[in-house]
Amino acid sequence: MRTPLPLLLPAVPTAERDLVALGVSRRRLAAAASSGRLLRVRRGVYLDPARWPDDELGRHLVRAHAEQANLPAAVVSHRSAAAFWGLPIPQASWADEPVWVTLPPGAGSGPAVGRGWSGRLRSCRLTRWRSPPSASGSRRSPEPLPISVSALTCRRV
Structure with a gap:
Protein backbone atom coordinates (compact mmCIF):
# COMPACT_ATOMS: atom_id res chain seq x y z
CA MET A 1 0.00 0.00 0.00
CA ARG A 2 1.26 3.43 -0.94
CA THR A 3 1.51 6.05 1.82
CA PRO A 4 0.07 9.41 0.72
CA LEU A 5 2.36 12.42 0.74
CA PRO A 6 1.79 14.91 3.55
CA LEU A 7 -0.77 17.57 2.71
CA LEU A 8 0.96 20.91 2.18
CA LEU A 9 -1.33 23.58 3.61
CA PRO A 10 -1.89 26.59 1.33
CA ALA A 11 -0.49 29.87 2.66
CA VAL A 12 -3.00 31.90 0.61
CA PRO A 13 -6.63 31.09 -0.24
CA THR A 14 -6.38 28.43 -2.93
CA ALA A 15 -9.14 27.08 -5.15
CA GLU A 16 -10.01 23.40 -4.87
CA ARG A 17 -9.44 23.00 -8.62
CA ASP A 18 -5.84 24.20 -8.18
CA LEU A 19 -5.20 21.80 -5.29
CA VAL A 20 -6.71 18.93 -7.27
CA ALA A 21 -4.47 19.84 -10.21
CA LEU A 22 -1.50 19.47 -7.83
CA GLY A 23 -2.61 15.92 -7.04
CA VAL A 24 -4.68 16.36 -3.86
CA SER A 25 -7.94 14.42 -4.02
CA ARG A 26 -11.28 16.05 -3.22
CA ARG A 27 -11.83 13.36 -0.58
CA ARG A 28 -8.57 14.28 1.12
CA LEU A 29 -9.48 17.99 1.06
CA ALA A 30 -12.88 17.23 2.61
CA ALA A 31 -11.27 15.07 5.32
CA ALA A 32 -8.67 17.73 6.11
CA ALA A 33 -11.38 20.41 6.33
CA SER A 34 -13.55 18.20 8.56
CA SER A 35 -10.64 17.49 10.91
CA GLY A 36 -9.65 21.17 11.14
CA ARG A 37 -6.28 20.69 9.44
CA LEU A 38 -7.52 22.83 6.55
CA LEU A 39 -9.79 25.89 6.71
CA ARG A 40 -12.59 26.20 4.16
CA VAL A 41 -12.76 29.97 3.56
CA ARG A 42 -15.69 29.62 1.14
CA ARG A 43 -17.07 26.82 -0.98
CA GLY A 44 -14.18 25.44 -3.01
CA VAL A 45 -11.42 27.61 -1.48
CA TYR A 46 -9.05 26.44 1.27
CA LEU A 47 -6.38 27.94 3.53
CA ASP A 48 -3.96 26.85 6.24
CA PRO A 49 -5.87 27.57 9.51
CA ALA A 50 -2.71 29.14 11.00
CA ARG A 51 -2.96 31.85 8.30
CA TRP A 52 -6.51 32.91 9.33
CA PRO A 53 -6.16 36.43 10.83
CA ASP A 54 -7.35 37.28 14.32
Missing part, protein backbone atom coordinates in the same frame (compact mmCIF):
# COMPACT_ATOMS: atom_id res chain seq x y z
CA ASP A 55 -8.92 40.63 13.36
CA GLU A 56 -12.16 41.18 11.41
CA LEU A 57 -10.55 43.39 8.77
CA GLY A 58 -7.83 40.83 8.12
CA ARG A 59 -10.47 38.12 7.71
CA HIS A 60 -12.37 40.33 5.26
CA LEU A 61 -9.21 40.75 3.17
CA VAL A 62 -8.60 36.98 3.18
CA ARG A 63 -12.23 36.39 2.11
CA ALA A 64 -11.69 38.89 -0.75
CA HIS A 65 -8.63 36.92 -1.82
CA ALA A 66 -10.75 33.75 -1.64
CA GLU A 67 -13.31 35.28 -4.01
CA GLN A 68 -10.53 35.93 -6.49
CA ALA A 69 -9.23 32.37 -6.07
CA ASN A 70 -12.77 31.18 -6.89
CA LEU A 71 -13.17 33.48 -9.88
CA PRO A 72 -9.82 34.84 -11.14
CA ALA A 73 -11.49 37.52 -13.30
CA ALA A 74 -13.02 39.15 -10.20
CA VAL A 75 -11.66 42.55 -9.20
CA VAL A 76 -11.87 43.57 -5.55
CA SER A 77 -13.96 46.74 -5.61
CA HIS A 78 -16.00 49.21 -3.59
CA ARG A 79 -15.61 48.96 0.21
CA SER A 80 -13.36 45.90 -0.03
CA ALA A 81 -10.95 47.76 -2.34
CA ALA A 82 -10.95 50.70 0.07
CA ALA A 83 -9.98 48.27 2.85
CA PHE A 84 -7.06 46.94 0.75
CA TRP A 85 -5.92 50.51 0.12
CA GLY A 86 -6.11 51.28 3.84
CA LEU A 87 -8.66 54.08 3.34
CA PRO A 88 -10.77 55.11 6.32
CA ILE A 89 -14.23 53.55 6.10
CA PRO A 90 -17.00 54.15 8.61
CA GLN A 91 -17.74 50.60 9.65
CA ALA A 92 -18.94 49.13 12.92
CA SER A 93 -17.91 45.56 12.10
CA TRP A 94 -16.17 43.92 9.14
CA ALA A 95 -17.47 40.52 10.26
CA ASP A 96 -20.81 40.97 8.47
CA GLU A 97 -19.52 43.07 5.55
CA PRO A 98 -19.83 41.20 2.25
CA VAL A 99 -16.84 41.01 -0.04
CA TRP A 100 -17.30 43.40 -2.95
CA VAL A 101 -16.08 42.27 -6.37
CA THR A 102 -16.71 43.47 -9.89
CA LEU A 103 -16.51 41.33 -13.00
CA PRO A 104 -15.43 42.19 -16.53
CA PRO A 105 -17.87 41.40 -19.36
CA GLY A 106 -18.31 37.68 -19.95
CA ALA A 107 -16.70 36.63 -16.67
CA GLY A 108 -19.84 34.96 -15.33
CA SER A 109 -22.18 35.83 -12.52
CA GLY A 110 -24.56 34.27 -10.04
CA PRO A 111 -24.19 32.69 -6.63
CA ALA A 112 -20.69 31.39 -7.35
CA VAL A 113 -19.47 34.99 -7.64
CA GLY A 114 -18.62 36.57 -4.34
CA ARG A 115 -20.90 37.27 -1.45
CA GLY A 116 -21.31 40.93 -2.26
CA TRP A 117 -22.19 43.08 -5.22
CA SER A 118 -20.97 42.01 -8.60
CA GLY A 119 -21.44 44.10 -11.68
CA ARG A 120 -20.21 44.46 -15.20
CA LEU A 121 -17.45 46.82 -16.25
CA ARG A 122 -16.86 48.17 -19.71
CA SER A 123 -13.42 49.40 -18.67
CA CYS A 124 -11.62 49.74 -15.39
CA ARG A 125 -8.17 50.92 -14.36
CA LEU A 126 -6.59 48.32 -12.08
CA THR A 127 -3.57 48.15 -9.86
CA ARG A 128 -1.97 44.87 -8.91
CA TRP A 129 -0.61 44.75 -5.37
CA ARG A 130 2.00 42.20 -4.45
CA SER A 131 1.58 43.11 -0.76
CA PRO A 132 -1.77 44.73 0.01
CA PRO A 133 -1.62 47.34 2.76
CA SER A 134 -3.03 46.31 6.11
CA ALA A 135 -3.55 47.81 9.53
CA SER A 136 -0.96 45.53 11.12
CA GLY A 137 1.38 45.42 8.14
CA SER A 138 1.96 41.71 8.81
CA ARG A 139 -0.10 40.24 5.95
CA ARG A 140 1.83 39.74 2.76
CA SER A 141 0.42 38.17 -0.34
CA PRO A 142 2.79 36.20 -2.57
CA GLU A 143 0.39 36.64 -5.51
CA PRO A 144 -0.65 39.93 -7.13
CA LEU A 145 -4.31 40.77 -6.46
CA PRO A 146 -6.35 42.90 -8.87
CA ILE A 147 -7.81 45.76 -6.83
CA SER A 148 -9.73 48.67 -8.31
CA VAL A 149 -8.07 52.06 -7.94
CA SER A 150 -11.21 54.14 -7.61
CA ALA A 151 -14.91 53.98 -8.31
CA LEU A 152 -14.36 57.01 -10.55
CA THR A 153 -12.11 55.04 -12.91
CA CYS A 154 -14.79 52.43 -13.68
CA ARG A 155 -17.96 52.74 -15.72
CA ARG A 156 -20.89 50.45 -15.03
CA VAL A 157 -22.67 49.06 -18.07
Whole structure:
Protein backbone atom coordinates (compact mmCIF):
# COMPACT_ATOMS: atom_id res chain seq x y z
CA MET A 1 0.00 0.00 0.00
CA ARG A 2 1.26 3.43 -0.94
CA THR A 3 1.51 6.05 1.82
CA PRO A 4 0.07 9.41 0.72
CA LEU A 5 2.36 12.42 0.74
CA PRO A 6 1.79 14.91 3.55
CA LEU A 7 -0.77 17.57 2.71
CA LEU A 8 0.96 20.91 2.18
CA LEU A 9 -1.33 23.58 3.61
CA PRO A 10 -1.89 26.59 1.33
CA ALA A 11 -0.49 29.87 2.66
CA VAL A 12 -3.00 31.90 0.61
CA PRO A 13 -6.63 31.09 -0.24
CA THR A 14 -6.38 28.43 -2.93
CA ALA A 15 -9.14 27.08 -5.15
CA GLU A 16 -10.01 23.40 -4.87
CA ARG A 17 -9.44 23.00 -8.62
CA ASP A 18 -5.84 24.20 -8.18
CA LEU A 19 -5.20 21.80 -5.29
CA VAL A 20 -6.71 18.93 -7.27
CA ALA A 21 -4.47 19.84 -10.21
CA LEU A 22 -1.50 19.47 -7.83
CA GLY A 23 -2.61 15.92 -7.04
CA VAL A 24 -4.68 16.36 -3.86
CA SER A 25 -7.94 14.42 -4.02
CA ARG A 26 -11.28 16.05 -3.22
CA ARG A 27 -11.83 13.36 -0.58
CA ARG A 28 -8.57 14.28 1.12
CA LEU A 29 -9.48 17.99 1.06
CA ALA A 30 -12.88 17.23 2.61
CA ALA A 31 -11.27 15.07 5.32
CA ALA A 32 -8.67 17.73 6.11
CA ALA A 33 -11.38 20.41 6.33
CA SER A 34 -13.55 18.20 8.56
CA SER A 35 -10.64 17.49 10.91
CA GLY A 36 -9.65 21.17 11.14
CA ARG A 37 -6.28 20.69 9.44
CA LEU A 38 -7.52 22.83 6.55
CA LEU A 39 -9.79 25.89 6.71
CA ARG A 40 -12.59 26.20 4.16
CA VAL A 41 -12.76 29.97 3.56
CA ARG A 42 -15.69 29.62 1.14
CA ARG A 43 -17.07 26.82 -0.98
CA GLY A 44 -14.18 25.44 -3.01
CA VAL A 45 -11.42 27.61 -1.48
CA TYR A 46 -9.05 26.44 1.27
CA LEU A 47 -6.38 27.94 3.53
CA ASP A 48 -3.96 26.85 6.24
CA PRO A 49 -5.87 27.57 9.51
CA ALA A 50 -2.71 29.14 11.00
CA ARG A 51 -2.96 31.85 8.30
CA TRP A 52 -6.51 32.91 9.33
CA PRO A 53 -6.16 36.43 10.83
CA ASP A 54 -7.35 37.28 14.32
CA ASP A 55 -8.92 40.63 13.36
CA GLU A 56 -12.16 41.18 11.41
CA LEU A 57 -10.55 43.39 8.77
CA GLY A 58 -7.83 40.83 8.12
CA ARG A 59 -10.47 38.12 7.71
CA HIS A 60 -12.37 40.33 5.26
CA LEU A 61 -9.21 40.75 3.17
CA VAL A 62 -8.60 36.98 3.18
CA ARG A 63 -12.23 36.39 2.11
CA ALA A 64 -11.69 38.89 -0.75
CA HIS A 65 -8.63 36.92 -1.82
CA ALA A 66 -10.75 33.75 -1.64
CA GLU A 67 -13.31 35.28 -4.01
CA GLN A 68 -10.53 35.93 -6.49
CA ALA A 69 -9.23 32.37 -6.07
CA ASN A 70 -12.77 31.18 -6.89
CA LEU A 71 -13.17 33.48 -9.88
CA PRO A 72 -9.82 34.84 -11.14
CA ALA A 73 -11.49 37.52 -13.30
CA ALA A 74 -13.02 39.15 -10.20
CA VAL A 75 -11.66 42.55 -9.20
CA VAL A 76 -11.87 43.57 -5.55
CA SER A 77 -13.96 46.74 -5.61
CA HIS A 78 -16.00 49.21 -3.59
CA ARG A 79 -15.61 48.96 0.21
CA SER A 80 -13.36 45.90 -0.03
CA ALA A 81 -10.95 47.76 -2.34
CA ALA A 82 -10.95 50.70 0.07
CA ALA A 83 -9.98 48.27 2.85
CA PHE A 84 -7.06 46.94 0.75
CA TRP A 85 -5.92 50.51 0.12
CA GLY A 86 -6.11 51.28 3.84
CA LEU A 87 -8.66 54.08 3.34
CA PRO A 88 -10.77 55.11 6.32
CA ILE A 89 -14.23 53.55 6.10
CA PRO A 90 -17.00 54.15 8.61
CA GLN A 91 -17.74 50.60 9.65
CA ALA A 92 -18.94 49.13 12.92
CA SER A 93 -17.91 45.56 12.10
CA TRP A 94 -16.17 43.92 9.14
CA ALA A 95 -17.47 40.52 10.26
CA ASP A 96 -20.81 40.97 8.47
CA GLU A 97 -19.52 43.07 5.55
CA PRO A 98 -19.83 41.20 2.25
CA VAL A 99 -16.84 41.01 -0.04
CA TRP A 100 -17.30 43.40 -2.95
CA VAL A 101 -16.08 42.27 -6.37
CA THR A 102 -16.71 43.47 -9.89
CA LEU A 103 -16.51 41.33 -13.00
CA PRO A 104 -15.43 42.19 -16.53
CA PRO A 105 -17.87 41.40 -19.36
CA GLY A 106 -18.31 37.68 -19.95
CA ALA A 107 -16.70 36.63 -16.67
CA GLY A 108 -19.84 34.96 -15.33
CA SER A 109 -22.18 35.83 -12.52
CA GLY A 110 -24.56 34.27 -10.04
CA PRO A 111 -24.19 32.69 -6.63
CA ALA A 112 -20.69 31.39 -7.35
CA VAL A 113 -19.47 34.99 -7.64
CA GLY A 114 -18.62 36.57 -4.34
CA ARG A 115 -20.90 37.27 -1.45
CA GLY A 116 -21.31 40.93 -2.26
CA TRP A 117 -22.19 43.08 -5.22
CA SER A 118 -20.97 42.01 -8.60
CA GLY A 119 -21.44 44.10 -11.68
CA ARG A 120 -20.21 44.46 -15.20
CA LEU A 121 -17.45 46.82 -16.25
CA ARG A 122 -16.86 48.17 -19.71
CA SER A 123 -13.42 49.40 -18.67
CA CYS A 124 -11.62 49.74 -15.39
CA ARG A 125 -8.17 50.92 -14.36
CA LEU A 126 -6.59 48.32 -12.08
CA THR A 127 -3.57 48.15 -9.86
CA ARG A 128 -1.97 44.87 -8.91
CA TRP A 129 -0.61 44.75 -5.37
CA ARG A 130 2.00 42.20 -4.45
CA SER A 131 1.58 43.11 -0.76
CA PRO A 132 -1.77 44.73 0.01
CA PRO A 133 -1.62 47.34 2.76
CA SER A 134 -3.03 46.31 6.11
CA ALA A 135 -3.55 47.81 9.53
CA SER A 136 -0.96 45.53 11.12
CA GLY A 137 1.38 45.42 8.14
CA SER A 138 1.96 41.71 8.81
CA ARG A 139 -0.10 40.24 5.95
CA ARG A 140 1.83 39.74 2.76
CA SER A 141 0.42 38.17 -0.34
CA PRO A 142 2.79 36.20 -2.57
CA GLU A 143 0.39 36.64 -5.51
CA PRO A 144 -0.65 39.93 -7.13
CA LEU A 145 -4.31 40.77 -6.46
CA PRO A 146 -6.35 42.90 -8.87
CA ILE A 147 -7.81 45.76 -6.83
CA SER A 148 -9.73 48.67 -8.31
CA VAL A 149 -8.07 52.06 -7.94
CA SER A 150 -11.21 54.14 -7.61
CA ALA A 151 -14.91 53.98 -8.31
CA LEU A 152 -14.36 57.01 -10.55
CA THR A 153 -12.11 55.04 -12.91
CA CYS A 154 -14.79 52.43 -13.68
CA ARG A 155 -17.96 52.74 -15.72
CA ARG A 156 -20.89 50.45 -15.03
CA VAL A 157 -22.67 49.06 -18.07
